[in-house]
Structure formats: C-alpha cells, structure tokens
Amino acid sequence: MNMIVLEHYLLVGAILFCLGFFCVLTRRNAVAVLMGVELIFNAANLNFVAFARFGTLNIDGIMFAIFIIMLAAAEATVALAIVLNIYRQLDTVNLDEADLMKG
C-alpha cells in the first residue's frame, strides 16, 4: 500500500486531463467533445480527492469534488440542450460545420 503515493494519483489525473483535452480538440462530434469535457472534470476531481487524502485540503477537497460532479451534471444538461438546438438548426452535430462565429 505504501507504494501508491500522491504522485501516482496526480499522474493518472494528468493522463486523464490530457486524454480529455485531446478528445475536446480532436472530436468532430459535439457529444464526444462533451465526453472529453467530462474527462477533464474527472481529472480535476481525482486531483482534489488525492489532495484531500494526502495533502492538506481534507474534507474541503472532497466537497469540491462533489460540487464539481454536480456542476458537471448541470453543465451536461445545458450543453446537451445546446447541442440539440444546433442539430435542429444545422442538421448536424459536427463542430467544424458550426462556424457561425466566423469573423
């Protein structure tokens, strides 16, 4: 058990963040992008919980994690509503085709 220390958790969190970010940057499907965002959130959650366990955050870290999970759920709801609206407008959920904000 002593083998597993804070760095291991942080490393896993960083891998998770990078995967999530990679997913956000590369996926064309908006739903997949949202899943990448969830991964990023969870990377952050993992870090918070790890700092609660090994660092000095204690119960606060766990509370932050719970709040983030709640926010993620709410955000996913709103984001999915936006995605549905985009689909209704453009008949696609491919992000590279939704370029209405182009200058």
Add this chain to the structure above:
Amino acid sequence: MQHLIWIIPLMPLLGAVINGLLGYRFIKTLGEEKGKRLISQIACGTVFISFLISLFSFIHLLLRPVDQRVLVNTVYTWFHIGNLKTEVSFLIDPLSGIMILVVTGVGFLIHFYSIGYMGHDEYDEQGYRYVSYWRYFSYLNLFAFSMLLLVLADNILLMFVGWEGVGLCSYLLISFWYRKQANAVAGMKAFVVNRIGDFGFLIGIFALFWSLGGHGIWTVNFRQIGEHAYLLAEDTILGIPAATFITFFLFLGATGKSAQIPLYIWLPDAMAGPTPVSALIHAATMVTAGVYMIGRLNFLYSMAPVTLTLVALIGAATAFFAATIGLVQNDIKRILAYSTVSQLGYMFLGMGVAAYGAGIFHLMTHAFFKALLFLGAGSVIHAMGGKQDIRDMGGLREYLPTTFRTFLIGWLAICGIFPFAGFFSKDEILWNVFNYSHPVLPFLPKLLWLIGLLGAGFTAFYMSRLVFMTFFGELRSEPAEPHGGHGKDAKPQGPGGIGLQGHGNEKIISLSPQREPRESPGTMTYPLIALAVLSVIGGWFGVPHFLDPVFGGHGGVAPVAAETGEHSTVLEIFLMMISMAVALGGMAVAAVMYLIMPELPDLLSVRLSRLYELLLNKYYVDEIYQAVFVNGLLALTTASARFDLKFIDGIVNGSARVTAAFSTFNGWLDLRFVDGIVNTLASGTIFSGSRLRKVQTGQVQSYLFAVLGGVVIIILIRTFI
C-alpha cells in the same frame, strides 16, 4: 442780495435759449420788424437785468465793512466724489464785482449797439441770406453767460466751464458770417489757438489739485485754495517748485485767452467777426479772462516769482511788439486789434510786478475806451458801407459828428492823456513797474518801464494816425455801394499769414443807399456816448484801493512793489510828466506826418522799406507759424503717411504674405502628411483586419488549440527562463 447772484448769469442764458430756440419763429410769426424788435428786447433786456442785479450786489458790497466784502451764493452741489465736493457757487468780492459790472455794463451797451449795427440782413456773394438776427443775439447772450460764469465762479472748475464757454462763443461769433471762408477760418484759428492755451490751463488745474491733494486738501474752491496755498511752498513738481509749475501752465492758458506772445495771432484775424463782437470779445470781456484769472489766483502767483517775471516779460514784449505792428496797419479794426493785444500786454506787465490792482484797473478802463473805439470804428464802417481801410477814409468828422467826438475821447483815453481813464490806469502800471524791486535782476523793472513807455509812445502815434487819417483831411473815397464791390473794398494787406487774412469785408446793406457817409442811428450812437462818459470818468474810480482786500494779505511772499511807505509824490508826478510827454510826442509826430506833411509817410516807408515791410507783415510771425507748425505738421503728416504706407503696410502685407505661405505649407502638410497618416492608419487597419479575420474561424476547437499552444508556450517560458 446774496441769494440773487445766480440770476446774473442765468438771465443771459435764458435769453440765449429763448432766442436760439424761438427766434426764427418770432420773425416768422410776428413779421420782420416786430420779430426783430422782440428778439433784441429779449437779448438786451436779459443782460440789462443782470446789470441791475450786478449793480445792486456791488452797492451791497460797498456798504459792507472792508474785510467782509464777500458774497457767496451756492446754487447746488455739482458733484461729490470722495473728498472732493464741488459746488456750483458764485462769488462776488471786489474783484469779481468790478468784472461783472464791466461785463454786464459794457456788454449791455454792446448788445444795444448791435440792434442798429445788425439791423439789416446780410447777404453773401451768391445772394444767400444769412439767417442771422436771432442767431447773432443768441450767441451774444450765450457769450455773456459764459463770461459771467467765468467771472463769478467760486471754484476753478466752474471757472473752466466759463473759460471754455467763451472760447466756444468766440468761435461762433467770429465766424458768424460763416459763408465767407476767411471768417470761418478766422473763427477756427481763434478756437484752435485758444485750445492750445486751454490745454496748459487744464494742466495747471490738475497740478494744483493734486499738489494740494498731497497735503490732504482736496478742493477746487478758490477761497480754500487761498487758505491752504502756503502748503505748496516746499513742494516741487518734476523738480520745479509747485507754485511755479502750476502758475506757469495757468499763465499759458492766459496767453491763449488774452492773446499774448506767443498765442496772440488769433486776435487780429478775429476781426472778421461783426464789429460789436470785436468790441465785446476783444475789448471788454474774453481777452481779459487771462488777466482776471491771474488776479483771482494772485496768491499763487505771488508765491512764484519766476512765473511773475515771465508774466512781466511777456507782457512788456507783447505791449511793445504789438504796438510796433500797429504803426503801419491800414485796416481800422486791425489797428484796434493790435492795440488790444498791446494793451493786454500792459495789464500782464502790471500783474507781473505783483501790481494786481493796477492790472485790473487797466482792464476796466481799457474795457471802456476800447469798446468805445471798436464801436466807433463800427460806426465808421457802417457809414462807409463796409470799407475798413483808413486810406479810403478821411474827413469823416463832418459827416459823423457824434462818432467823431466820442472817438476823440477814446483816442485821448488810450493815448494816456490826463484826465482820461487810460491815463490813470496806465500810469498806475508804469509807476508800479518803476518801483518794483526785482530780487535777482535789479535793472529789470527800469528796463520794463522803458519798454512800456516806448510802447505808450507808439500807441499814441498809431492811434493818432488812425484818428487823423479817418476823421481829418478830405474824404478819399465814397462809401461802398450796398450791393456791389463786395470783396473789393478792402485792400490786401501784404502776403497773408496762414492764409487767414480775416478781412471782414463787412457789408452793411442800407435800406436807403446813398453816396455820402451818414451818421449811424441812435441805437448805435447812444452806447458810444455812454462809453465816452465812462472813458472820461473811469479813471477816478480808485479801483486799486478798492481791490486791496483781495490782493493784500498775501503776506509779502513775493517782493511786492513799493508800498505807501516809500511813496514819493515828487517822483510819481515826474513819471507822470514823462509818460504824458511821450504820449504827446507820439501824437505830435503823427500830426506832423499825417496832417501837416502828408507826403512824409510815403517817403519814410520808401526810405525804411525793410522795416516798413517787416512791420506791415507783422514780423512774419504768421508765416513763421505757417512754416514751423503748419508746414512742419504737414511734413510730419506726409512722413507719417509714407511711413505708414511703406513700413507699417509693409509689415502688415509681409505678415499677410508670410501667413499665406505658411497656410499653403500647412495645407500641403495637412493633405499629404496628416491625411496621409490618417489614411495609412485606416488602410492599415483595413488590411490587418482583412488578414486577421481569417484567423477567426468560428471553430471553438481551433480557439482551444490556440489556448493550448499559448499555455504550453507560457509553461515553457516559465520553466526555462
């Protein structure tokens, strides 16, 4: 009595206003004859009322004890500024008492005389009628008002109002026949020359006011100035003793008004005005204002021996030079004009030796006999149909008996023959001059006396010449025709000075023209008789002693003439004898030259032609003035104009040109440079915008990628640097 003084100046003003505003209507509505009668009644009546009140005031003054002979009538407060309270108040003391009697008395006689003299309408060359009768009397009344204001004023500012008023009225009256250019120019000359003097007078007033103010005495009132004048003894203005400075500039004003060297040139030209005006302004009133002013401020002059000496010198010089010019003049009024200048010189000579009483005395007698002479000359001119050259006259004693007899009295009076008025006053002056002890120049009084005596001899000569040529011998020409010969009747008198030979050329249109001189109407001869009586008895009034309260009591600040202590009766009688002898000598020479040997004058004028020409042309003073002042000013004006054109305009045009060039450059700069910058900026923005818009793809993922790149770069920088 005291409360009636204000009526004295008011009455003539009232007359002036009534005649000035309504006179024309009087003639229109009442007809020629009645209208004129009403106008002259108003004009003469108002002055006569003034005369009566003056007379009562004077008697009232005489009934008072010697040291209480002061009547003051304050009418209202003129203005009240700070510490200075100036009132319109009138003062009658022995000095102004005599003056108002002269002004209203002689003035009334001259008003009365004018009824006859101005009775006929005047027409100019084109036949235009001067709207004259009411205008003339209105001016004459206004003049009397101004002079009374000058004389009665209790403070120097009010006096200045009168001082300016008489200047204005003299201008109006001298150029009364304004359609003749010479007359208009003569009036202008009188006015302008007087203004020069007035300028000095004003400087004097201000200097006096501020000097006294320096001691905390803010006043313009004569009596208060007199009380505090001693404060000025230690003061200086610009390094000159204050009293000397003030009196010098006041005297400058007096030389202008009283026609003394160097400002006398206006008076001979002023003869262009109607003859009664000459009598009033140039004998009895305005020209004596300067003498009166010195008398009024005698306490100041007594503090300034330098100014007094100057006054005496100027007076003697004027008396002498004007008399020499009078020797050869041919215009009857011009001779009298130079005689006036000369006699005023005597008055100033008297004032200059601190014999103020004698000066005022001569002023009074001179007013009588000179007014008489002027009015007599007017009567002669009237009879001669406007001719004024005494070479055209002669033998008039048969035609004009009254004029002749009265004129003789005036002649004897001005020559200084005992017991006529002029003798007493002139002798009083010469006696005072002789006895004067000058602190610095002990020989000066005797020299001045000699000059005065010589001048008296000349006076006797030219006045006798005038009388002999006018009244004795044969009549040399007929009176001018009423309508013809205008401008031909007066012979030119040598080259004109400043082009202003105001010859007058008075043309009297007789209702019944005839070819023989005829005695003037009663309105003209009665004043002559009255003035002749005054000229006989005027010398017995004892005026100098009457004036003692005014002129005494200055505590010997100046070396006053020898007073009664060393009064040598023998010497006085001896001096009287001498001046009588000189006067008789002058008359005798004239008699020889013009009665016994009539060819002698022509002979002399040829033999002494240089001197004769010099005198005939009045020492070329007018020409010198013309050359120095008029031409000098013109040259200065031309130079200024050139300077203006070349230099100032050059600067202005140059600056304009520079501005234009600068503007062009600015415009270029603006168009090319500033606009260039702006346009470049704009097109740069458009260019960069057109490039940058490519970056904004609208794809969130690419933005995120850019954010990732930025974060990586920041991390790298933070890590390695």
